[in-house]
Amino acid sequence: MEKSKNIRSNAITEGVIWKQLLLFFYPLLIGTFFETLYSTVDAVVVGQYAGKLALSAVGGSALILINLIIGFFIGLSSGSSVIISQRYGAKDEDGVAKSVHTAMAIALIGGAVVTVLCLFVAPNFLEIMKTPPEILDLSRQYLTIYSLGSISLMVFNMASGILRAIGDSRTPTLVLIISCIINIVLDILFVKYFEWNVAGAAFATIIAQTVSAVILIVILMRKTGPERLILSKIRLYPGFIKSILYIGIPSGIRSIMYSLSNIFIQVGINELGTDSVAAWAAYAKIDLLYWMVINSLGTSLTTFIGQNYGAGKYERIKKGTREACLMMIAATILYNLLTPFTPTLLRMFTEDAEVIRIAVDVCRFMFPSYFLFITIELFSCVLIGIGDSIPPTFMTIIGVCGLRMAWLGFILPRWHVMESVLVSYPLSWGITSIAFLIYYFVKVRRKVLTKREPVKYDHELI
DSSP: OOOOSOSOOOHHHHSOHHHHHHHHHHHHHHHHHHHHHHHHHHHHHHHHHTOHHHHHHHHSHHHHHHHHHHHHHHHHHHHHHHHHHHHHHTTOHHHHHHHHHHHHHHHHHHHHHHHHIIIIIHHHHHHHTTOOHHHHHHHHHHHHHHHTTHHHHHHHHHHHHHHHHTTOOHHHHHHHHHHHHHHHHHHIIIIIISOOHHHHHHHHHHHHHHHHHHHHHHHHHTOOSTTOOOGGGOSOOHHHHHHHHHHHHHHHHHHHHHHHHHHHHHHHHHTTOHHHHHHHHHHHHHHHHHHHHHHHHHHHHHHHHHHHHHTTOHHHHHHHHHHHHHHHHHHHHHHHTTGGGHHHHHTTTOOOHHHHHHHHHHHHHHHHHHHHHHHHHHHHHHHHHTTOOHHHHHHIIIIIIIHHHHHHHHHTTTSOSHHHHHHHHHHHHHHHHHHHHHHIIIIIIIIITTTSSOOOOTTOOO
């Protein structure tokens, strides 16, 4: 592999570790916040001005199917980010350039596939999922129009991943904020004033996605480094597509399994009655803040690990893992300090006393359980960052998703209470955490990161 000295000095592989993690983390967190904000405003606008049927169509089965399909391809794009970050850390300009153009080709192909699936396959599943007849046509309409923006969505996510892979998390965040503002303005214009119902919400989304994708493409085309995008060079480079798929496909499968697991849990909650469903929904609003923080830290760590693995700085990887772990523990402790205030927070979403009581019990049980998830998120990011994506996929599928669904299938029919659902979380997280700890300390830390027995990948850099 030919290395170049033309890649500028890289703070991620050279700067103070905790500072670099935080500098990368904050823009990601802000971006996630705005993304959540615009989806919330989207629901409010549709619910207020188009009615409950439109709200159900936009936020029901159609959205689940969209997230399920797109989730796989977004997971696939994570493989591109890892390969680019490794090549960038290794100062391999040719590798960065070919990875970038391969990634963009994957985005275009993936977007086309998502469009076809959403247009011709997914609508058939709306009836299978027992979508209420009164919203079936609206759900189909939303799904059909939304699918037209699939290529833009994939391009935006891939371009964002490319920039983050080279250490720039600010630019994608700024563009995302612009996209959110456009989406909110168009939502109000199309749904409230033009009265386009769910079609208005869908058109607002795809226009905002297209604008943001074009902005990022222009930014990449104006770059002067190896990450510069040249449209005529977009193609699938054989050695790089194999490396990207090696990491991306397991990530995509893991995303699908998480989605299926969440559907399974929601079905279990639905069987407990309206109060439990409302309480779970209210808890989810508070729960979202924690996952925003942890997932943003995880994305920061993956980029950090990828670049330092490419640079061959294994001691720095070990130190970065420890410091990221401390950050995740600190975030979890701070989040648990919210427990006494949960009744007040929950009243933002409901005034029903019984719903609040159930939701408070859920919060008190779940918040301490988050400590068990830290190991999974931490070592998943480390393993994916070094390109070892298959073990975390199997451990997550079997330990988190498989065990959780098996538990609910066996226990919930016999003990038909909320606690039966809740126990599935610490149980699955705890067992999976043990598997991750064993794998990391026995295989990765002792053998890979000491260069005694490097993991051999098709995209091996060192």
